[in-house]
Amino acid sequence: MSSLEEVRVEIKRIDRNIVDLIKKRTELAEKVLESKRKAGLPINDEAQNKVVLDRAVDNAIEFNLDTNPVRSIFKILIEMSIEHQQELSGQGKFP
Numbered sequence: 001m002s003s004l005e006e007v008r009v010e011i012k013r014i015d016r017n018i019v020d021l022i023k024k025r026t027e028l029a030e031k032v033l034e035s036k037r038k039a040g041l042p043i044n045d046e047a048q049n050k051v052v053l054d055r056a057v058d059n060a061i062e063f064n065l066d067t068n069p070v071r072s073i074f075k076i077l078i079e080m081s082i083e084h085q086q087e088l089s090g091q092g093k094f095p
């Protein structure tokens with residue numbers, strides 16, 4: 001195998017792990033939703049969104065990565081979590 005192919009195999013493995021982690025993160029939203037239901041809290045929590053985004057930026061700095069794309073990725077992850085919670089609670093976008 002050429003070194004290009006080897007690196008692509010490693011990228012493929014990491015990409016699968018990323019999707020696995022996204023799935024796990026999204027599933028945790030189900031537990032969060034249950035707690036929110038009991039406490040009568042809204043699905044979208046702006047204060048917590050800020051905590052998550054600030055933490056993502058801090059982690060990006062620690063790992064010497066460009067903060068803007070990392071922040072954008074986490075905004076998408078938060079949107080996915082909110083949409084998943086809305087679907088579970090019958091407030092999904094689609095009937």
Ligand SMILES: C=C(O[C@@H]1C=C(C(=O)O)C=C[C@H]1O)C(=O)O
Pocket residue numbers: 029032043044045046048049052077078079081082
């Ligand atoms: C998962 C939660 O629900 C929403 C999604 C969040 C996230 O994906 O990190 C953060 C806050 C909420 O808007 C939560 O409240 O913790």
